[in-house]
Amino acid sequence: MSLRCTKFKLFLLLLLASCPSVGATCTGSSPNWTSTIDQSSVNTCISNASSGDTITVSAGSASWASQTQVPNTKGLSILCAGATVNTCTLSGHGFDVEQNASRGTRISGFTFTKSFAPGDSTNQVNAAIPSYSASLPGDAPARFDHNFFMDPTTNGVYLNVGGNGVVLFDHNSVEGCTACEPIHNLGVGSSGWTDDVFPGSAYQFYLEDNTFCSGTLSAGVCIPGGGGISAIQSYYGARTVFRHNTMDMAYVDQHGTCGNVYARWWEVYNNSYFILPDGASLPDYAQLRGGSGVIFNNTLTGTNLSTSADIILTEGTSFNGCGSIVPESVGGGREPSGARVLSPAYVWGNAAAIPVDFDGGVTLNRDYYLSTNKPSSLLRCESAADAAAGCPVSYNYVPFTYPYPLTANGLPNPASVTAVNPPTNLQVASVK
Numbered sequence: 001m002s003l004r005c006t007k008f009k010l011f012l013l014l015l016l017a018s019c020p021s022v023g024a025t026c027t028g029s030s031p032n033w034t035s036t037i038d039q040s041s042v043n044t045c046i047s048n049a050s051s052g053d054t055i056t057v058s059a060g061s062a063s064w065a066s067q068t069q070v071p072n073t074k075g076l077s078i079l080c081a082g083a084t085v086n087t088c089t090l091s092g093h094g095f096d097v098e099q100n101a102s103r104g105t106r107i108s109g110f111t112f113t114k115s116f117a118p119g120d121s122t123n124q125v126n127a128a129i130p131s132y133s134a135s136l137p138g139d140a141p142a143r144f145d146h147n148f149f150m151d152p153t154t155n156g157v158y159l160n161v162g163g164n165g166v167v168l169f170d171h172n173s174v175e176g177c178t179a180c181e182p183i184h185n186l187g188v189g190s191s192g193w194t195d196d197v198f199p200g201s202a203y204q205f206y207l208e209d210n211t212f213c214s215g216t217l218s219a220g221v222c223i224p225g226g227g228g229i230s231a232i233q234s235y236y237g238a239r240t241v242f243r244h245n246t247m248d249m250a251y252v253d254q255h256g257t258c259g260n261v262y263a264r265w266w267e268v269y270n271n272s273y274f275i276l277p278d279g280a281s282l283p284d285y286a287q288l289r290g291g292s293g294v295i296f297n298n299t300l301t302g303t304n305l306s307t308s309a310d311i312i313l314t315e316g317t318s319f320n321g322c323g324s325i326v327p328e329s330v331g332g333g334r335e336p337s338g339a340r341v342l343s344p345a346y347v348w349g350n351a352a353a354i355p356v357d358f359d360g361g362v363t364l365n366r367d368y369y370l371s372t373n374k375p376s377s378l379l380r381c382e383s384a385a386d387a388a389a390g391c392p393v394s395y396n397y398v399p400f401t402y403p404y405p406l407t408a409n410g411l412p413n414p415a416s417v418t419a420v421n422p423p424t425n426l427q428v429a430s431v432k
Helices: 003-015 039-048 384-388
Strands: 026-029 032-035 054-057 060-063 068-070 077-080 088-091 095-098 105-108 110-112 123-126 142-145 159-162 167-170 173-176 183-185 205-208 211-218 221-224 229-234 239-243 246-248 250-254 265-269 272-274 286-288 292-296 299-301 311-314 345-348 356-359 368-371 378-380 393-395
Touching: 026 039, 032 039, 039 054, 039 068, 095 105, 159 167, 173 229, 205 229, 211 229, 211 250, 229 239, 246 250, 250 265, 286 292, 311 345
Parallel strands: 032 054, 054 077, 060 088, 068 095, 077 105, 088 110, 095 123, 105 142, 123 159, 142 167, 159 183, 167 205, 173 211, 183 229, 205 239, 211 246, 229 250, 239 265, 246 272, 250 286, 265 292, 272 299, 286 311, 292 345, 311 356, 345 368
Antiparallel strands: 026 032, 211 221, 378 393
């Protein structure tokens, strides 16, 4: 063994047991790069790549000592070779993606094996987007697809999404323990309640065609091992679309907590709930604690032994102990002056075995409406234009295109469709 190799081993100490292999490299040139899975090589490829390039990571396993950053100066596609079988396994840490203003970033085909406490997530998306406009509706969409997030054993978080940028999370498999919170949508804070929301538009955090399992996944089949996971939790003025997902003992949570900024907008539809095993107890189907939106056409397979499980719309007087209803509670809309304005939520067409309940100051036929079929006309107060027209105003909710439109290289492509009322003044901030 050479003296140079010996010194290198001493320098790395516990990180490496022997000299680095010859295969630990980044090769290629723009627009296509190939990297081994060790963190140093992936970082080298990210540094060498130009915005719009693709980095293919060779199959293997690695433990990363810190998050690998994709800076906002470039948008990259980082793909595992053989992504359909998730042959790239990462433990320790994953990616920290800061979205680029004009080029999308994609993370695809990885297996993430470690559970993470909030603030120390596998992936963290920081939407550092300077602006949206009707003429540039596709700014910096990010996509996380065909990944496997496995075996969280504590109440940890796999994915933190911040900034209310355009993010697509699709065709992922997510395992979770009882009461685990694998995904947090952290919004932007109070400004998320004074900017514009456009129901049914492309400009939200989209989660579609994923499988959420309270237990473990084997060949795509959920082996039950828990009492239900919170598949998605939203906070701080966030807007979330949760659709066409498979929910194996899993539920949706949109947060409203006294003293904090509540979730702003949610669309929850066409999800398939399963009780595993048949006759188990799932605590809820959706906990809607703040903001407004629509929840419809969700199905249920199996018998839930929990007699209190429901879609619950709730506010602080009894649920969170706020003492009085607050502006951001369920049925609240855009707050340019901080005063409560009505923007009702709507619930329709869900499985008969999924009951709906309300609590803590939320009032039926004021804060939310319940019907068998979609109402022909809905009310909202979600934009400056709505306010100018005399909130609340009538509108016809139409879901955004499904599946989410993609470009030829697999990135979200909201520019390819004409969205309803495309935004011109969304405020975007970075959440770290």
